[in-house]
Amino acid sequence: MREVPASKITETVERLFIEANYHLPPDMVSVLERGEQEEQNPVARSVFRTILENRLVASEGRFPLCQDCGMAVVFIDMGQEAAVTGGNLEDAVNEGVRRAYDKGYLRKSIVGEPLFERKNTGDNTPAIIHVRVVHGDRVTITAAPKGAGSENMSALAMLPPAAGPEGLERFVLDTVRKAGPNPCPPIVVGIGVGSDFEGVAELAKRALLRPAGSSGSHPKYAALEAELLRKINELGIGAAGYGGTVTALGVNIEWAPTHIACMPVAVNLCCHANRHCSAEI
Amino acid sequence: MEECRRLSAPFLEKEASNLRAGDEILLSGVIYTARDAAHKRMSDALARGEKLKVDLAGAVIFYAGPSPARPGEPMGSIGPTTSYRMDPYTPMLLELGVKGMIGKGERAEDVVASMKKNGAVYLGATGGIAALLARTIVSSRVLDYEDLGPEALRELEIRDMPLVVLIDSLGSSMYREGPAKFGKSGK
Numbered sequence: 001m002r003e004v005p006a007s008k009i010t011e012t013v014e015r016l017f018i019e020a021n022y023h024l025p026p027d028m029v030s031v032l033e034r035g036e037q038e039e040q041n042p043v044a045r046s047v048f049r050t051i052l053e054n055r056l057v058a059s060e061g062r063f064p065l066c067q068d069c070g071m072a073v074v075f076i077d078m079g080q081e082a083a084v085t086g087g088n089l090e091d092a093v094n095e096g097v098r099r100a101y102d103k104g105y106l107r108k109s110i111v112g113e114p115l116f117e118r119k120n121t122g123d124n125t126p127a128i129i130h131v132r133v134v135h136g137d138r139v140t141i142t143a144a145p146k147g148a149g150s151e152n153m154s155a156l157a158m159l160p161p162a163a164g165p166e167g168l169e170r171f172v173l174d175t176v177r178k179a180g181p182n183p184c185p186p187i188v189v190g191i192g193v194g195s196d197f198e199g200v201a202e203l204a205k206r207a208l209l210r211p212a213g214s215s216g217s218h219p220k221y222a223a224l225e226a227e228l229l230r231k232i233n234e235l236g237i238g239a240a241g242y243g244g245t246v247t248a249l250g251v252n253i254e255w256a257p258t259h260i261a262c263m264p265v266a267v268n269l270c271c272h273a274n275r276h277c278s279a280e281i
Numbered sequence: 282m283e284e285c286r287r288l289s290a291p292f293l294e295k296e297a298s299n300l301r302a303g304d305e306i307l308l309s310g311v312i313y314t315a316r317d318a319a320h321k322r323m324s325d326a327l328a329r330g331e332k333l334k335v336d337l338a339g340a341v342i343f344y345a346g347p348s349p350a351r352p353g354e355p356m357g358s359i360g361p362t363t364s365y366r367m368d369p370y371t372p373m374l375l376e377l378g379v380k381g382m383i384g385k386g387e388r389a390e391d392v393v394a395s396m397k398k399n400g401a402v403y404l405g406a407t408g409g410i411a412a413l414l415a416r417t418i419v420s421s422r423v424l425d426y427e428d429l430g431p432e433a434l435r436e437l438e439i440r441d442m443p444l445v446v447l448i449d450s451l452g453s454s455m456y457r458e459g460p461a462k463f464g465k466s467g468k
């Protein structure tokens with residue numbers, strides 16, 4: 001067994017959340033630059049320009065990219081030959097989030113109980129933590145702070161298998177159309193298909209981690225991504241919803257096996273600040 | 282893009298009525314931040330017959346919860362949150378004198394009807410350019426509900442905040458015209 005001190009996990013999580021909130025990942029910068037070139041509405045094009053300018057100001061490290069510094073979503077690939085020592089994994093992650101949101105001057109946006117009291121926990125914990133056990137002795141951590149504007153516009157449907165690719169397309173387009181300006185377009189569209197009710201939502205969120213503008217490895221899914229991107233952009237929503245030819249910067253589909261009776265589809269929208277950042281310990 | 286009108290908050294119904302959907306403006310003056318929880322508190326206080334600490338006459342409310350200010354800065358990053366969540370409380374505030382709201386996203390029909398009746402405008406700030414918008418904040422202080430943290434009711438002094446008129450006092454919406462022009466088939 002390889003020992004991984006809990007303190008190392010805390011330090012890494014702290015660093016990653018500060019990094020993610022101040023530095024837009026390179027994949028997003030390149031699709032935004034391309035979007036600015038392609039956009040035909042001058043008003044929407046100027047929105048692209050301000051987004052790119054905002055990213056430069058944020059990268060100076062004093063003002064985060066967005067005031068919504070997100071729920072702290074953490075993906076961990078835990079090598080089965082790695083053992084966390086000197087503390088509990090979940091506690092270590094939450095301590096990292098607590099430190100990042102304090103030292104990084106990030107907004108704390110979590111309420112401890114969702115229905116009655118809705119009192120802010122004051123330190124942006126607890127994090128949403130997804131752990132996968134993998135081969136090897138490494139621990140890979142991805143920090144993906146997720147804003148609520150786009151999260152609120154996301155949707156899940158348990159479609160019948162007969163709905164097929166057309167049914168999936170219709171559901172995705174309906175979701176994006178209904179969302180309109182709310183999720184802060186230009187957006188990245190993460191789609192999950194297959195698995196079960198809770199699994200498909202996680203697939204959609206994981207899809208957002210894949211570089212925007214990349215294609216899925218399965219040719220049929222890659223073709224569907226390209227077609228959906230074209231159709232979403234034909235909706236005309238545009239940057240900030242002001243009308244335009246570039247509404248989405250990327251469509252990423254992740255799929256998994258499912259039940260003979262099921263075709264779950266989840267659409268997780270993300271704003272133009274699709275923040276994600278990884279490190280291996 | 283070239284014609285940018287300057288406006289100072291708080292403003293009168295007459296000034297609001299000169300604005301048209303799609304106009305770009307630079308807003309200066311004094312505005313207030315309030316979002317979900319502060320709206321609920323204001324609504325509950327008014328229902329109990331209490332007076333608010335904010336003067337709503339001609340007021341502009343920015344639906345925003347900023348990130349914390351670093352030492353030496355008046356404010357952290359700041360930008361609009363999605364406005365529909367404030368819709369249930371909005372007609373009541375418009376009746377009490379609010380003339381402008383800054384946010385993003387569509388509004389409910391009854392909000393637009395109340396805007397027309399009360400001569401108010403709905404202004405848009407681009408979402409997710411919060412580091413840039415922070416530069417337009419001159420000063421900030423918490424007026425009420427400090428325990429809400431980022432959701433506290435704040436008074437801001439702003440200078441030249443770049444905004445777009447999303448819905449004017451006649452009910453015309455920028456969100457309808459723009460996408461209709463650039464969308465194909467709508468399917």
